[in-house]
Amino acid sequence: MAFEVIYHGLAFPAFLLLAALSLLRFVLYPVLFSPLAQVPKAHWSCGVSPIWILWARYTNKENRTIGEAHRRYGPIVRLAPNEVSINDMESVKTVYQGGFDKHQWYSVFNNYGVPNVFSSIYAKHHSIRKRMVSHVYSKSYLHSSAPLAAQADVILNTRVLPTLETTSHEGQAHQGIDVHSFFAAVAMDFISAYSFGLQNSPSFIQQKAYRDHWLGLYRARKGYSFFSQELPLLSRLLTLIGPYEIPGGVRISASAYNLHRDERHFPHAEIWDHTRWLHDNGMDDERQKEMNRQFWGFSSGGRMCLGSNFAMHEMKLLVAAIYTNYTSHIVDDEGIEPTDGYTSHPTSGQLWLRFERIMSL
Numbered sequence: 001m002a003f004e005v006i007y008h009g010l011a012f013p014a015f016l017l018l019a020a021l022s023l024l025r026f027v028l029y030p031v032l033f034s035p036l037a038q039v040p041k042a043h044w045s046c047g048v049s050p051i052w053i054l055w056a057r058y059t060n061k062e063n064r065t066i067g068e069a070h071r072r073y074g075p076i077v078r079l080a081p082n083e084v085s086i087n088d089m090e091s092v093k094t095v096y097q098g099g100f101d102k103h104q105w106y107s108v109f110n111n112y113g114v115p116n117v118f119s120s121i122y123a124k125h126h127s128i129r130k131r132m133v134s135h136v137y138s139k140s141y142l143h144s145s146a147p148l149a150a151q152a153d154v155i156l157n158t159r160v161l162p163t164l165e166t167t168s169h170e171g172q173a174h175q176g177i178d179v180h181s182f183f184a185a186v187a188m189d190f191i192s193a194y195s196f197g198l199q200n201s202p203s204f205i206q207q208k209a210y211r212d213h214w215l216g217l218y219r220a221r222k223g224y225s226f227f228s229q230e231l232p233l234l235s236r237l238l239t240l241i242g243p244y245e246i247p248g249g250v251r252i253s254a255s256a257y258n259l260h261r262d263e264r265h266f267p268h269a270e271i272w273d274h275t276r277w278l279h280d281n282g283m284d285d286e287r288q289k290e291m292n293r294q295f296w297g298f299s300s301g302g303r304m305c306l307g308s309n310f311a312m313h314e315m316k317l318l319v320a321a322i323y324t325n326y327t328s329h330i331v332d333d334e335g336i337e338p339t340d341g342y343t344s345h346p347t348s349g350q351l352w353l354r355f356e357r358i359m360s361l
C-alpha cells in the first residue's frame with residue numbers, strides 16, 4: 001500500500017516531466033528555437049512533422065508540390081522538421097560544391113550491396129572511386145578516343161540508320177517507331193560498348209526482344225519518388241544558405257525539375273519551345289550565359305554526373321546522324337507529359353515518330 005502511494009506520487013510528476021520534455025523536443029524546439037525555425041515553411045505542419053512532404057512523395061507529386069511552395073515562399077523552404085528545399089543557383093552552389101555526404105537513400109542504387117560511384121554515401125569514399133575513372137570521361141579524352149569513334153561508327157551506321165530505314169518504308173509510314181524505347185537502346189549500346197568493348201556488349205538496338213525484356217524489368221522497379229531526390233546531407237556544423245543558418249545533419253535537396261521551371265530564367269517554362277536555346281530567337285550572349293548557369297540537368301560540384309561529356313557527345317553524334325539523313329514527324333505523342341519523380345519519363349512510356357528520308361540532290 002505504502003509502495004503504491006509512493007509509486008503513484010512519483011508517476012504523475014514523471015509523466016508531466018516526460019510530456020514537457022516531449023513538447024519541448026518535438027514542438028517548441030523545431031517550431032521556435034531550431035535555426036530552421038527562421039526558414040519559411042512550405043506548409044504549417046512542416047515545423048513539427050514530415051507528413052506533408054511524405055504524402056506528396058507517396059502520391060507522386062513531390063516536384064510539383066515543392067515547386068508550388070517555392071513560388072509562394074521563395075527559394076529556400078522548409079519541408080519537414082529536419083529538411084529544407086533550395087531552388088536558386090547560389091544556394092545550390094553552396095550545398096553542392098563538394099565534401100558533403102549523400103543521403104542514405106542512394107544505397108538503393110548499390111549493386112548487390114556494393115556501393116558504386118553513383119550510390120556511395122560518404123564524400124571521402126566517393127572521391128577515391130570517382131578519381132579512378134573520371135579521366136576516361138573527360139571531354140578531351142572522349143573527343144580523341146579512337147575506340148569510341150570506331151564504336152560510334154558501328155552503332156550509328158550499322159544499327160541506328162538501318163533500323164530507321166526499315167521503319168520509314170511505305171508500309172510502316174503511319175506507325176513509325178517508339179523512340180523512347182529505341183533511344184534507351186542507343187544509350188545502352190553506346191555506354192556498354194565503351195565500358196566492355198563492342199564484342200562484349202549487347203546490341204539492344206537490333207535485338208528488340210532482348211531489349212524489351214530488360215526494359216520491362218527496368219520499368220517494373222519502383223519510381224523512387226516516395227523517397228525523392230535526397231541530396232547532400234550537411235554534415236558540417238553550420239552553413240549559411242541565403243540568409244539562413246542551417247545546422248549540420250539537415251537534409252537539403254534541389255531538383256532540376258524546379259530549377260528549370262523558374263520563370264525568371266526560363267519564361268513560359270512549361271511550354272515546349274525548341275527555339276528556346278537558339279541564338280536567332282533574339283537571344284544575346286548574356287542571356288545565353290544566364291540560361292547556361294541555371295541549367296542543372298547534370299547536377300554540379302563534386303557529385304555532378306560522371307557521364308555528362310559522354311552523354312553530350314553521344315547525343316550530338318546521334319542527332320547529326322539522324323537529321324542529316326531523315327526528317328521526323330510525330331505519329332503519337334499522347335502522354336508525353338513527364339512523370340513527377342526522381343527520374344522522369346513520358347507518362348505513357350512511349351513516343352512514336354515517323355522518319356522520312358531526305359532526298360539527296
Ligand code: HEM
Pocket residue numbers: 117118119130137191229231296297298299302303304305306307308310311
Ligand atoms: C542525358 C544523359 C544523362 C543525364 C541527364 C544525367 C544526369 C545525372 C544527374 C542529374 C546526376 C546527379 C544525380 C544525383 O545527385 O542525384 C548524375 C550522376 C551520375 N551520372 Fe549521369 N546523366 C546522364 C548520363 C550518364 C551517363 C552516360 C553515365 C555513364 C558514365 C552517367 C553516370 C553518372 C554517374 C556515375 C553519376 C554519379 C556521379 C557522382 O556521384 O559523383 N550519367 N547524372
